[in-house]
Amino acid sequence: MKTIFVFGDSLSEGVAISPRQAWPMLLAEKLRPVGPNFCVINASAGGSTTERGLRRLPTHLEYPVDIFVLELGVNDAFLGIPVEQTHANLQSMIDQVKTRNPNATVMIVGMQFPIAEPYSEYVAAFVKMFGELAEKNHAALVPNLLEDVVGDPKLNLPDRIHPNAAGHKVLVENVWRVLEPIAWEVGSK
Template sequence: MSKAFPVYLVAALSILCAQAARTAAPTSSEMKTILVLGDSLSDGFQLKRSDAYPALIANKLRAAGLNFQVTNASASGGTTQGGLERLPAHLKRKIDIFILELGTNDAFRGVPVAQIQNNLQQMIDMVKARNPNVRVVIAGMQLPNYGADDYVSGFGKMFAELAAKNDAALVPYLLDGVAGDPSLSLPDGIHPNAAGQKILAENVWHVLEPIAREVATLSSRAERGTSQSESG
């Protein structure tokens, strides 16, 4: 008996350790995905990718204990047409939250607001077609002299209209607190520097955090329900 006891003890400890590992280690099914599709503001123009707000958001998610992978599919100079072309490559895996930040470069090129809005809507539709339960976050933008003419006014209102139509969350103005402040911008006066990107991250996080927590909670409940049904 004295020789056999350690064998049973080792076996019991092994089972307990394995159960603890399964509980503590995130599984691939638990990992959620956030896709960011944007232009230079999301790409971190002339900055390290780690200084751009999507990476800063990923840090905030980890610090909050939320198990999300942030995929930054943004490109400097990106337009809504370019977004339509880039998006399919990122639809091969499940998307839980979709952050859409495009349209400003179209406006700089004089693309009609209706066309910009249509392209943005197509991207939302594409993501929803593959991910019916996806949560959408739209990053709103404004052009200089907001409200000065019909085009500028229409562009500024477009993002809220898209959010309302698609039951999406809205970041009212991504550059809030940054635009017009030289200390938070690169020498071009347009793109945020590293300090400015931190403010962009806060602007997005204010909207994103409750959504991410809700998605994580719903996922956890679903997994517990599946586990209970399997054990039953």
């Protein structure tokens, strides 16, 4: 059995929808053609910052991980946590996973924000951080989880932050574009 371990915040946990409607659980359907030997574990928790993720991660590393999908950081941005600290926390999580699972494939799920004054420097550094982490760790990168979802009221809850069930169907496509070749490769081993 191959394990895909999704570690994220409310965008991966799914807010005000059934856990089965959240994009990590929708991956099961996408994985069917690849083979029946995949298990998706969604250990995402709403409100998670990267610091909270660092505290939560060790309890989840008792089991083997074949593909580690890391979707954290957006709550750090909302709280104005320095990008350098977010970067260091994400790197530490990747290091922990790779120490326990040296052959695991890492996939980083990034976010894009509109760059607006007076936050343009911060936002630019935040967006750039995901690519830097992916490059440094030879990881796959989903540049923008919320591509084609942000701003569309039909795909979001009334809070205009969290995707609804229809929005999660778009999110899984955004992730699958990057994950599919990785799943085929890992599944063939």
